[in-house]
Amino acid sequence: MSAAPQNAAKGAPTVSLLIAETIGREMERDDRVLVMGEDVGGMGGVFHCTRGLQDRFGEWRVRDTPIAEMGFVGMGVGLAMRGYRPVVEIMFADFLAVCLNQIVNEAAKIPYMSGGRIPMPLVIRTAGGSIGSAAQHSQCLWGMMAHWPGLRVVAPSCPADYRGLMAAAIRSDDPVILFEHKSQLNRRSDLFQRSDVGPEGDYLVPIGKASVARKGSDITVVSISAAVEWALEAATEVAKEGISTEVIDLRSLVPLDMETVLISLRKTARLLVIDEDFLSFGMSGEVVARAVEGIGTSGLRAVRRLAMPDVPLPAAKTLEDALIPSSNAIATALRDIAKGA
Amino acid sequence: MIANDPLLQGYALMCRMRAFEEACLKGVPTREIHGELHTGIGQEAIAAGMARHLRQNDAVVSTHRNHLHALAKGVDPRALLAEIFERETGLCRGRGGHMHPFDPCTNFSATGIVGASLPIALGYAYAAAMEGTDDLAIGVTGDGGANHGTFHEVMNMACAWSLPLILLVENNGYGISVRSDAVTAPVPHWRRAAAYGAYGIAADGTDLAAMDAAFADAADHVRSGKGPVILEATCHRFRGHYEGDADTYRPRADRKRMRDEGDPIALIGASLEQGGTRRDVLDALRSDADAEMAALLEQIRLDAQPESSGAHDYVFLERTNA
Numbered sequence: 001m002s003a004a005p006q007n008a009a010k011g012a013p014t015v016s017l018l019i020a021e022t023i024g025r026e027m028e029r030d031d032r033v034l035v036m037g038e039d040v041g042g043m044g045g046v047f048h049c050t051r052g053l054q055d056r057f058g059e060w061r062v063r064d065t066p067i068a069e070m071g072f073v074g075m076g077v078g079l080a081m082r083g084y085r086p087v088v089e090i091m092f093a094d095f096l097a098v099c100l101n102q103i104v105n106e107a108a109k110i111p112y113m114s115g116g117r118i119p120m121p122l123v124i125r126t127a128g129g130s131i132g133s134a135a136q137h138s139q140c141l142w143g144m145m146a147h148w149p150g151l152r153v154v155a156p157s158c159p160a161d162y163r164g165l166m167a168a169a170i171r172s173d174d175p176v177i178l179f180e181h182k183s184q185l186n187r188r189s190d191l192f193q194r195s196d197v198g199p200e201g202d203y204l205v206p207i208g209k210a211s212v213a214r215k216g217s218d219i220t221v222v223s224i225s226a227a228v229e230w231a232l233e234a235a236t237e238v239a240k241e242g243i244s245t246e247v248i249d250l251r252s253l254v255p256l257d258m259e260t261v262l263i264s265l266r267k268t269a270r271l272l273v274i275d276e277d278f279l280s281f282g283m284s285g286e287v288v289a290r291a292v293e294g295i296g297t298s299g300l301r302a303v304r305r306l307a308m309p310d311v312p313l314p315a316a317k318t319l320e321d322a323l324i325p326s327s328n329a330i331a332t333a334l335r336d337i338a339k340g341a
Numbered sequence: 342m343i344a345n346d347p348l349l350q351g352y353a354l355m356c357r358m359r360a361f362e363e364a365c366l367k368g369v370p371t372r373e374i375h376g377e378l379h380t381g382i383g384q385e386a387i388a389a390g391m392a393r394h395l396r397q398n399d400a401v402v403s404t405h406r407n408h409l410h411a412l413a414k415g416v417d418p419r420a421l422l423a424e425i426f427e428r429e430t431g432l433c434r435g436r437g438g439h440m441h442p443f444d445p446c447t448n449f450s451a452t453g454i455v456g457a458s459l460p461i462a463l464g465y466a467y468a469a470a471m472e473g474t475d476d477l478a479i480g481v482t483g484d485g486g487a488n489h490g491t492f493h494e495v496m497n498m499a500c501a502w503s504l505p506l507i508l509l510v511e512n513n514g515y516g517i518s519v520r521s522d523a524v525t526a527p528v529p530h531w532r533r534a535a536a537y538g539a540y541g542i543a544a545d546g547t548d549l550a551a552m553d554a555a556f557a558d559a560a561d562h563v564r565s566g567k568g569p570v571i572l573e574a575t576c577h578r579f580r581g582h583y584e585g586d587a588d589t590y591r592p593r594a595d596r597k598r599m600r601d602e603g604d605p606i607a608l609i610g611a612s613l614e615q616g617g618t619r620r621d622v623l624d625a626l627r628s629d630a631d632a633e634m635a636a637l638l639e640q641i642r643l644d645a646q647p648e649s650s651g652a653h654d655y656v657f658l659e660r661t662n663a
Contacts, residue, residue: 066501078463079464082400117433150657174659
């Protein structure tokens with residue numbers, strides 16, 4: 001397959017290979033698991049996350065679809081209602097906009113509208129994040145998906161979680177939108193801050209439990225997806241200046257594990273939320289609001305958000321860099337908070 | 342006698358469908374149905390023609406105007422009526438309402454979003470083809486939904502993979518207030534089939550015998566693995582788009598003519614009578630249907646509405662596995 005062979009030669013698997021292995025394991029375990037989407041079959045996905053699956057499971061279970069997102073996402077909804085467990089790929093998160101109705105008005109609502117009589121074991125995998133692809137191929141959009149009741153919204157940020165959360169999503173009876181980050185998919189696992197790939201064999205990470213990616217005592221950073229890695233880099237940097245940062249990886253927006261966040265805030269009283277999704281009406285505002293509701297304004301000495309400004313992503317690197325909450329931008333924000341600025 | 346005559350059976354079912362819809366109408370002024378209501382009065386011959394050709398494993402995915410298809414698919418009328426009347430005993434415990442009935446036992450469902458039924462029906466058709474059974478799926482749309490992009494996406498995929506899908510277009514001539522011919526390319530919907538290499542069938546949706554024959558043809562085609570069918574049934578919607586629609590966009594004379602000349606129950610009744618069925622037999626079936634639905638209405642009106650404490654139930658079916 002076209003999976004980066006130079007990486008394979010160096011031993012450590014890429015995240016996309018871990019994803020393909022996980023989906024393949026679930027397909028072996030349960031023949032109701034199906035894969036469908038654009039280029040997922042013969043090519044194994046444009047990010048290689050389904051490589052080899054069509055060869056192993058045939059084209060009925062691993063289906064290359066036409067470019068017809070409304071149609072094939074709705075087909076996934078019908079298959080889930082029939083008892084299958086479809087894993088549908090929306091190649092770029094931006095394309096969720098093309099088929100939003102089937103996700104938010106059908107998949108998300110059918111379990112409720114049916115009075116609990118119809119489960120919706122549908123997974124929509126999609127890739128978000130900035131890699132220089134400009135306004136229509138860079139968005140994260142998990143905040144939008146979390147806004148609609150009825151969807152589990154998950155975004156792993158380290159190799160082990162890509163495996164464990166993917167398996168949990170496929171086994172869930174609720175619809176799950178799983179955001180992969182384009183910058184992480186073809187990255188070798190040993191290049192991550194958290195390079196552990198998890199144990200051999202079946203590995204599940206429960207959906208809805210945040211993880212403390214780094215322990216610290218001065219400032220709590222809350223984030224999701226690749227920005228957690230950027231926050232870890234920033235935390236390492238400012239640690240040299242005596243700033244102790246606790247980094248919390250939410251792992252999922254729905255359910256949102258505020259308990260883990262509040263435990264940290266009771267210790268630090270300083271909150272920095274990092275979000276690669278847009279600033280307004282999204283995750284960062286929600287986390288701040290729940291933090292205030294959870295421990296009160298008097299329990300917080302500093303609250304700050306660093307998120308994608310409400311601007312369509314520009315093409316030029318200089319402009320893109322000016323907007324992304326990079327590790328440098330995060331380090332600056334941490335220093336400002338530490339100074340009380 | 343009725344057991345041996347499919348048209349007489351169809352007549353009886355149409356009477357029950359009409360009586361069911363009339364029972365629903367009683368819940369509007371009382372606000373027992375406190376939202377909108379779309380009835381299929383005038384379109385009974387289509388669903389009744391479909392009924393005899395469906396099996397339990399077949400799937401039907403219908404629209405906002407879905408009650409008749411539900412009855413044709415075998416959904417329990419009591420549970421359906423209770424759902425429409427917003428009761429905890431309803432098919433969906435009062436969470437779905439009249440536009441969103443879901444019945445896993447009969448593989449029946451509907452959606453209130455125009456055009457959205459078709460991709461879901463495609464999923465059922467895909468399952469049948471993958472499993473190698475001769476089950477089929479019917480995706481229902483009106484003439485309005487036939488102009489939605491899903492129509493093309495679904496026909497394209499269904500033909501690419503030769504899926505057992507019947508795309509049923511109930512063409513009642515209007516998308517709410519807009520005449521279908523004012524917003525639609527001047528080609529009948531069934532003729533679009535040719536563009537996909539599918540099979541197109543046109544039928545008079547006010548004629549039970551014609552609909553019975555059309556569904557026999559369509560079901561035979563898809564069950565034998567020959568790929569999808571577009572079945573267009575022309576019909577009249579007797580009432581407004583929804584209850585409360587003043588229906589001023591249709592000339593009064595046209596509305597009178599469709600009721601006088603296009604009532605599918607009167608038409609098949611007259612035809613059966615001509616064929617030798619006694620009038621009193623037909624009248625008895627009609628009054629039996631009225632009595633059945635009146636009794637159901639009386640029963641479900643005694644059922645409890647959902648407790649307000651249950652408003653959060655069923656958003657997720659799985660407690661977080663945290």
